[in-house]
Amino acid sequence: MEKRALFRSRWLPYALIAPQLAVSLAFFFWPAGQTLYWSTLLQDAFAAHPQFVGLDNFKALFADETYFASFRVTAVFSLLVAATGLSISLLLAVFADRVVRGATLYKTLLIWPYAVAPAVAGVLWLFLLSPSIGILTYALRGFGVDWNYYVDGGQALVLVVIAAVWKQISYNFLFFLAGLQSIPPSLVEAAAIDGAGPVKRFWTIVFPLLSPTAFFLLVVNIVYAFFDTFAIIDATTQGGPARATQILVFKVYEDGFKGLDLGGSAAQSAVLMAIVIGLTVVQFRWVERKVKY
Amino acid sequence: MVERRPVLTFVRHAVLIAGVALVMLPVYVALVASTLPIASIMTVPMPLWPGTEALQNYAAVIAHGSALGSSAPVGRMMVNSLIMALVIACGKISISIISAFAIVYFRFPLRTACFWMIFVTLMLPVEVRILPTYQVVASLGLVNTYTGLTLPLIASATATFLFRQFFLTIPDELAEAARIDGAGPMRFFLDVVVPLSRTNIAALFVIMFIFGWNQYLWPLLVTTQENMYTTVIGIKRMIPGGDAAAEWNLIMATAILAMLPPAAVILLMQKWFVKGLVESEK
Numbered sequence: 001m002e003k004r005a006l007f008r009s010r011w012l013p014y015a016l017i018a019p020q021l022a023v024s025l026a027f028f029f030w031p032a033g034q035t036l037y038w039s040t041l042l043q044d045a046f047a048a049h050p051q052f053v054g055l056d057n058f059k060a061l062f063a064d065e066t067y068f069a070s071f072r073v074t075a076v077f078s079l080l081v082a083a084t085g086l087s088i089s090l091l092l093a094v095f096a097d098r099v100v101r102g103a104t105l106y107k108t109l110l111i112w113p114y115a116v117a118p119a120v121a122g123v124l125w126l127f128l129l130s131p132s133i134g135i136l137t138y139a140l141r142g143f144g145v146d147w148n149y150y151v152d153g154g155q156a157l158v159l160v161v162i163a164a165v166w167k168q169i170s171y172n173f174l175f176f177l178a179g180l181q182s183i184p185p186s187l188v189e190a191a192a193i194d195g196a197g198p199v200k201r202f203w204t205i206v207f208p209l210l211s212p213t214a215f216f217l218l219v220v221n222i223v224y225a226f227f228d229t230f231a232i233i234d235a236t237t238q239g240g241p242a243r244a245t246q247i248l249v250f251k252v253y254e255d256g257f258k259g260l261d262l263g264g265s266a267a268q269s270a271v272l273m274a275i276v277i278g279l280t281v282v283q284f285r286w287v288e289r290k291v292k293y
Numbered sequence: 294m295v296e297r298r299p300v301l302t303f304v305r306h307a308v309l310i311a312g313v314a315l316v317m318l319p320v321y322v323a324l325v326a327s328t329l330p331i332a333s334i335m336t337v338p339m340p341l342w343p344g345t346e347a348l349q350n351y352a353a354v355i356a357h358g359s360a361l362g363s364s365a366p367v368g369r370m371m372v373n374s375l376i377m378a379l380v381i382a383c384g385k386i387s388i389s390i391i392s393a394f395a396i397v398y399f400r401f402p403l404r405t406a407c408f409w410m411i412f413v414t415l416m417l418p419v420e421v422r423i424l425p426t427y428q429v430v431a432s433l434g435l436v437n438t439y440t441g442l443t444l445p446l447i448a449s450a451t452a453t454f455l456f457r458q459f460f461l462t463i464p465d466e467l468a469e470a471a472r473i474d475g476a477g478p479m480r481f482f483l484d485v486v487v488p489l490s491r492t493n494i495a496a497l498f499v500i501m502f503i504f505g506w507n508q509y510l511w512p513l514l515v516t517t518q519e520n521m522y523t524t525v526i527g528i529k530r531m532i533p534g535g536d537a538a539a540e541w542n543l544i545m546a547t548a549i550l551a552m553l554p555p556a557a558v559i560l561l562m563q564k565w566f567v568k569g570l571v572e573s574e575k
Contacts, residue, residue: 003397003398003461003465003468006398006399006400006468007398007399007468007472007477007478007481008399009399009478012395012399012478012479013395013396013399013401013404014395014401016391016392016394016395017391017392017395017396017407019388019391019392020388020389020391020392020411020448020453021392021407021410021411023388023444023445023447023448024410024411024414024448026429026445027426027429027430027444027445027448028413028414028417028422028448029410030425030429031422031424031425031426031428031429032417032421032422032425034422034425034428035421035422035424035425038424038425088312088315091308091312092308092309092312095304095305095308095309095312096309098305099302099305099306099309100302102306102309106309106312106313108560108563109313109316109317110309110312110313110316111559111563111566111567112556112559112560113316113320114503114559114566114570115503115507115552115555115556115558115559116507116552116555116556117506117507117509117525117551117552117555118507118509119507119509119525119526119528119529120507120525120528120548120551120552121319123528123529123532123544123548124319124320124322124323124548125319126532127319127322127323127326127541127544127545128318128319128322132337133334133335133337133339133541135322135338135339135341138337138338139338166315166316166319169312169316170316171570174567174570174571175571178567178571198298198301227418227420227421230420230509230510231509231510231525234509234510234513234529235509235528235529235532249420252420252421252423253420253423253510256423256424257423257424257514262424265424266424266425269421269422269423269424272420272421273416273417273421273422276416276417276418276421277416280415280416
């Protein structure tokens with residue numbers, strides 16, 4: 001789609017686009033290029049002359065057992081976040097779509113947690129599930145569960161998954177609701193006249209029509225679990241205990257800022273960049289196709 | 294409503310109420326904790342009914358933080374967060390609207406290249422380029438400044454796309470009429486394009502304000518002085534490792550304070566928020 005009516009000026013368009021390009025160059029392209037360049041260097045914070053080592057950083061990375069452990073943690077974490085988050089929000093959206101009384105109130109109460117920062121979500125759940133004073137810990141003890149995420153890696157992962165899902169429910173809910181409202185009611189009504197019950201209608205009509213939205217949200221949630229949950233991890237478990245919650249982004253930060261292994265951290269960033277680019281491409285291929293119902 | 298089934302209606306409300314309870318539980322407990330003295334939080338289980346210490350707790354954190362964790366005053370952090378969120382929201386909107394205007398209404402050499410350059414930034418979240426970005430900001434001497442806090446986050450491909458999509462739907466006749474009347478491009482931009490974009494601007498403002506307010510990793514790196522902390526990272530600094538010693542009543546008061554402004558923006562601008570969120574992801 002292009003415009004017919006255009007303005008002419010030799011300099012004005014450049015002046016208008018310059019601020020955005022300047023910021024992008026200084027804070028996106030240059031750092032991204034640096035990351036790729038650093039990933040081929042052997043350097044630490046004190047070395048005056050970094051040494052070019054080719055792909056050695058990547059070789060070291062893929063030979064590193066802790067890196068694979070971090071990959072596994074990230075995979076498990078993002079699948080759990082996406083699966084739990086999408087199921088809960090889909091359930092809520094399906095019910096909110098059909099409810100008549102109090103619909104606006106439910107919607108408002110369900111969407112406002114979008115405003116909560118991931119770090120704050122982490123701290124709220126940290127408090128509820130604190131081993132010594134948490135109110136949910138107390139309740140769990142009543143059920144005979146010994147809850148202490150300081151020592152139990154699995155429980156630490158559950159804690160960050162809960163906080164991450166809780167924070168993301170409102171986002172998923174909104175998109176599912178928008179998706180549900182774009183389904184023509186006549187389809188559902190026709191099926192009802194033909195005698196299909198609510199459950200059957202959902203699985204044979206609503207769910208297939210909703211699958212583009214679900215797929216879009218799946219990608220968004222995986223990206224969210226990969227990157228935006230850094231704050232949740234840092235505010236709660238800090239990757240522990242014994243790296244049980246050390247997702248890839250957190251490892252980049254720890255190795256780079258705390259461990260000062262610049263080359264290794266840059267190599268990890270380069271791998272992450274490849275993952276984001278892959279996910280973004282998947283997302284955009286879907287956008288091109290999604291229009292046709 | 295397809296058919297009338299009282300049982301189903303009951304189930305619907307039950308599920309929704311359970312969902313709302315799940316969503317509100319942590320916030321309610323935080324709210325209660327922020328009104329209690331620390332001693333009653335330490336008695337397990339803590340009471341689930343608000344106490345009477347609300348004023349003391351909130352006044353304490355706003356004026357001088359938590360004595361056991363970071364003692365930076367939260368009042369100052371709120372101001373920092375507000376400045377950060379407003380500068381990011383307004384900055385993103387202004388630079389995106391003018392660059393989208395340039396891309397849609399002008400033909401110039403390298404136009405497609407510029408468009409793709411903006412597009413590619415979508416694929417480079419802060420998290421994958423933290424160290425070099427930090428180095429750029431440090432070498433410009435912007436550590437612990439508002440410029441350093443906001444400028445690197447101000448380029449937004451999403452906003453540029455949203456404006457571009459919208460500008461493409463503005464009828465060409467408007468631009469032609471403006472040209473016949475002798476209006477230059479900037480006149481047309483200010484008198485026609487900006488007023489027509491009002492709802493888009495409002496929608497983006499909500500999203501970008503929340504985005505800015507909730508930033509975590511970037512302020513964590515760029516602010517090392519207490520007087521530059523933002524609220525979101527301030528909370529984390531109040532937790533002094535080992536959960537028993539923390540002043541949870543004050544931490545929860547800070548958490549509530551950190552949630553209030555973005556929540557208020559969402560509730561007051563709910564219509565634009567939904568529109569902005571759903572459309573900016575297309």
